[in-house]
Amino acid sequence: MSIDNQTLEQLCLTAKLDLKTEDQSRFLLELESIFHLFHCLDKFSDIDEERDIPHHTAFRQDQIKHESIKGYLNQLAHFDESKHMFEVPKVIENE
Amino acid sequence: MSNNMYFISDYRKKLDAKEASATELATDLLAAMKKKEGKINAMITIDESSTLAHAKKADHMLANGQGRTLTGIPIVHKDNLCTVDFPTTAGSKILENFKSPYNAFVVQQTYDEGMVCMGKASCDEFAMGSSNEKSYYGKVHNPYELNHVPGGSSGGSAASVAAGYAPLSTGSDTGGSVRQPAAFCNLTGLKPTYGGVSRFGLIAFASSLDQVGPIAHSALDCGYLMDVISGHDARDSTSLPNPKLNYVDTIVNGMDVRSLRIGIPKQINDINLDDSVAKVFSDTIKQFEQMGATMVEVDMNLLEYAVPAYYIIAPAEASSNLARYNGALYGYRAPAKTLEEMYINSRTDGFGDEVKRRILIGTFVLSKGYQGAYYQKAINVKHAFTHQLQHIFNDVDFMITPTTPRKPFEFNQFKNPVQAYETDALTIPANLTGLPAVSFPAGFDGPLPIGVQLIGQHYQDHRLLALVHAYQQATSWHEQLATSF
Numbered sequence: 216m217s218i219d220n221q222t223l224e225q226l227c228l229t230a231k232l233d234l235k236t237e238d239q240s241r242f243l244l245e246l247e248s249i250f251h252l253f254h255c256l257d258k259f260s261d262i263d264e265e266r267d268i269p270h271h272t273a274f275r276q277d278q279i280k281h282e283s284i285k286g287y288l289n290q291l292a293h294f295d296e297s298k299h300m301f302e303v304p305k306v307i308e309n310e
Numbered sequence: 311m312s313n314n315m316y317f318i319s320d321y322r323k324k325l326d327a328k329e330a331s332a333t334e335l336a337t338d339l340l341a342a343m344k345k346k347e348g349k350i351n352a353m354i355t356i357d358e359s360s361t362l363a364h365a366k367k368a369d370h371m372l373a374n375g376q377g378r379t380l381t382g383i384p385i386v387h388k389d390n391l392c393t394v395d396f397p398t399t400a401g402s403k404i405l406e407n408f409k410s411p412y413n414a415f416v417v418q419q420t421y422d423e424g425m426v427c428m429g430k431a432s433c434d435e436f437a438m439g440s441s442n443e444k445s446y447y448g449k450v451h452n453p454y455e456l457n458h459v460p461g462g463s464s465g466g467s468a469a470s471v472a473a474g475y476a477p478l479s480t481g482s483d484t485g486g487s488v489r490q491p492a493a494f495c496n497l498t499g500l501k502p503t504y505g506g507v508s509r510f511g512l513i514a515f516a517s518s519l520d521q522v523g524p525i526a527h528s529a530l531d532c533g534y535l536m537d538v539i540s541g542h543d544a545r546d547s548t549s550l551p552n553p554k555l556n557y558v559d560t561i562v563n564g565m566d567v568r569s570l571r572i573g574i575p576k577q578i579n580d581i582n583l584d585d586s587v588a589k590v591f592s593d594t595i596k597q598f599e600q601m602g603a604t605m606v607e608v609d610m611n612l613l614e615y616a617v618p619a620y621y622i623i624a625p626a627e628a629s630s631n632l633a634r635y636n637g638a639l640y641g642y643r644a645p646a647k648t649l650e651e652m653y654i655n656s657r658t659d660g661f662g663d664e665v666k667r668r669i670l671i672g673t674f675v676l677s678k679g680y681q682g683a684y685y686q687k688a689i690n691v692k693h694a695f696t697h698q699l700q701h702i703f704n705d706v707d708f709m710i711t712p713t714t715p716r717k718p719f720e721f722n723q724f725k726n727p728v729q730a731y732e733t734d735a736l737t738i739p740a741n742l743t744g745l746p747a748v749s750f751p752a753g754f755d756g757p758l759p760i761g762v763q764l765i766g767q768h769y770q771d772h773r774l775l776a777l778v779h780a781y782q783q784a785t786s787w788h789e790q791l792a793t794s795f
Contacts, residue, residue: 223670230629230673231636231650232666233658242667248728249671255618256687259694298545 218246316791318383318477318531325372325382332368332382336361336426339384343428343475349456349795352469353386354447356429360395364426371424379558380538381424384476388467389430390437391417391480391522392511396427400513401435401445401463404660405641414511415546416480416522416539423538428476432466435662436632437482437515439463440490440730443721444664452494453792455757458718461491467525468495472792478535479525484515485620486714486737488523489749493713493761496751496790498778499525500532501737502771504744505550507536508543516627517548519620519741528788529750529778533557536771552769560772561779568602570777572764573706575610581735583715586755591712594752594762594781598710601784608702608709613739615691620738621731622675622688628665629672635660667727696743703767708777711736713749713761736763746771750778751787757794759787 223243227234234242295302315321324330330338340358347353368382387393390400392410399405413421420427434444442450442465452460453472460469464481468491471479481488483501492499500523507522514520524535536557543549574595583591595605637643637656644655661669675684702709716733724730740747745765752762766774782788 218674222674226670226673226677229677230666230669231653231657232661232669233654234666238663242670245667245727246670246674248726249621249667249731250674252728252731253618253622253684256615256622256684256691259615259687259691 218243218250316474316477316527318380318526318534321383321477331365332372332426333362333365335382336365336384336428339428339475346473346475346795350451350453350469350473351448352431352450352460352466352473352475353429354389354399354401354432354445354466355396357396361426361428363395364421368424368426376424378423380420380534383425383478384428385420385425385535386428386431386467386470386476386479387417387420388433388464388479388481390433390482390513390515392513393417393427393430396430398430398513399447400437401433401447402660402662402665403446403642404635404656406446408641410511412511415508415543417511419539425538428470431464431470431479434463434465435665436513436628437463437484437487437520438628438664438668440486440733441719441721441723442466442469442491444662446662449721452718453795454496454759455718456794458720458758459494459723461494461718463487463491464499464525465491468492468497468499471495471497471525471527473795477526477531480522480535480539481525482512482515482520482522483741484519484521484624485734485741488525489713489737489747489761489763490734492525492749493751493763494718494759496759496761496788496792497525497527498529498532498748498750498782498788499523500536500748500771500775501740501746502536502540503550503746503768505548506746506769506771507540508546508549510543510545514631516624517631518627519624521741528782529748529775530558530561532748533561533772533775533779536775540771550769555769555772557772557775561776563776565773565776565780567598567777567780570603570708571706572598572603572605573608573702573709574605575613575709575711576607577610577613578711578736580614581715583712584717584755586717586753587712587715587760590753590760591762595710597781597785601780605710606706608706610698610702610739612691612695612698613735616695616738616742617732617735619688619691619695620734620742621671622684623692623742625668625672626676626685627672629669629676632661632665632669664727692742695739699739699743699745707766708774709765711763711765713737713763717755717760718758740765744768746774748774748778750781751790753787754790
């Protein structure tokens with residue numbers, strides 16, 4: 216993976232950051248070297264298959280119903296003054 | 311008076327013999343801090359009135375027979391732990407002058423104990439760094455050699471203890487941020503088992519890795535603080551339900567080192583250690599052998615994946631955790647014409663380069679199309695690594711490594727962030743696996759301290775400290791104090 220100006224601009228847009236023009240090339244170089252570090256993990260895929268890695272931790276984006284969670288929290292969350300925190304019941308029921 | 315007092319026992323004796331009140335001790339320390347701070351810059355906030363209020367409360371507790379083990383003992387808190395009476399900045403401009411409406415669990419425990427907070431220690435911005443050069447409030451100097459870094463991110467916490475501002479401090483450790491500065495400042499620092507100390511009120515960096523831990527001159531003093539700050543807290547969903555461990559009792563009762571097997575990962579040979587670090591590590595192994603431990607080689611072949619996996623997982627979590635800093639709710643707000651502009655301007659002006667870099671990495675590795683290639687793979691490494699270390703612990707009681715491959719380095723040493731990241735190679739495994747690990751003083755390269763790390767099994771934190779205590783009974787490295795200021 217190599218990172219270009221367009222990707223960097225897109226990342227900044229998503230992260231709500233605005234790099235100064237003079238900083239962009241430095242950030243590009245630094246990010247490039249960091250992504251190069253990640254290439255070490257390419258070797259890991261072989262090992263991954265040999266090992267019994269639990270798959271229950273895999274992201275299941277399709278199972279997350281954002282709207283129902285937001286609605287649930289808006290309805291039931293309350294601020295507990297004594298604990299200085301929002302409290303929500305532990306079990307989120309199925310729709 | 312304060313110049314000769316470094317251990318909790320020094321303070322306890324003075325207080326118990328009524329040779330000095332907590333208020334007198336705090337007043338002396340505040341005066342000494344003001345003199346030394348010009349050279350060290352370990353503190354972001356010193357607030358005399360708040361400190362003296364703590365000391366007065368401690369004196370009241372002692373006078374009324376309500377004193378506890380650490381009542382009247384000074385402590386410094388890392389500035390990413392929320393405090394009501396001191397500002398909490400996390401070393402960032404974006405939280406400049408921020409005052410929390412509540413105390414962190416750890417802070418409240420020390421307040422309830424009657425400890426005296428001497429102020430808030432500097433740290434790398436949002437605990438992201440290994441040198442304390444990344445704080446918005448200026449770099450911190452190592453009390454052992456002023457033109458060298460004190461380590462990071464809890465560099466202010468370590469430097470403040472090494473400089474004698476207090477016998478104890480708190481730090482947070484996401485990838486080595488308690489242990490590495492402890493090693494660089496000739497101190498003992500514990501990263502507890504994940505979930506052993508509540509993260510409630512700790513400003514989040516990478517929530518699945520963050521853990522609060524003590525920094526002190528000795529393992530025994532770390533144990534005293536762990537007895538106060540550890541235990542279950544319902545407000546942290548990852549807090550372990552187990553009962554508290556008895557730290558001081560375990561440490562004082564002693565440990566039979568002769569029955570122990572200590573593992574040495576053979577992959578350490580593949581890491582480019584400084585010569586003096588390699589020498590100190592070798593000497594430490596010999597010392598444990600002389601004490602009767604059996605040293606065995608173990609195979610930790612996933613070690614090479616630790617740094618890349620960590621620098622995917624931690625920035626991924628950081629990019630999410632730091633999304634809340636947008637000028638609307640906390641701290642710094644930049645001038646802007648629209649809401650979107652306010653978000654962007656506040657974050658752009660408020661965050662330093664290292665934080666921006668990690669937010670961008672995190673945003674990238676979680677983005678559509680790359681999540682599987684990076685984040686998911688890093689999570690798989692984390693699981694595999696945990697499994698591997700559990701397997702190793704079937705054969706040994708503890709593992710030993712140098713704390714860092716490098717001795718304390720000079721300022722502006724690294725031209726590329728990856729060079730700095732790679733120095734975390736030996737501390738990261740304990741964070742990825744949630745295991746407890748402790749760094750302790752083990753030797754010097756000239757004036758520069760060098761630390762060695764022991765890693766234990768889950769919830770064996772007290773036994774880790776007991777083993778270090780046994781080592782410190784047989785050696786005197788931890789008693790060699792800083793003299794450069």
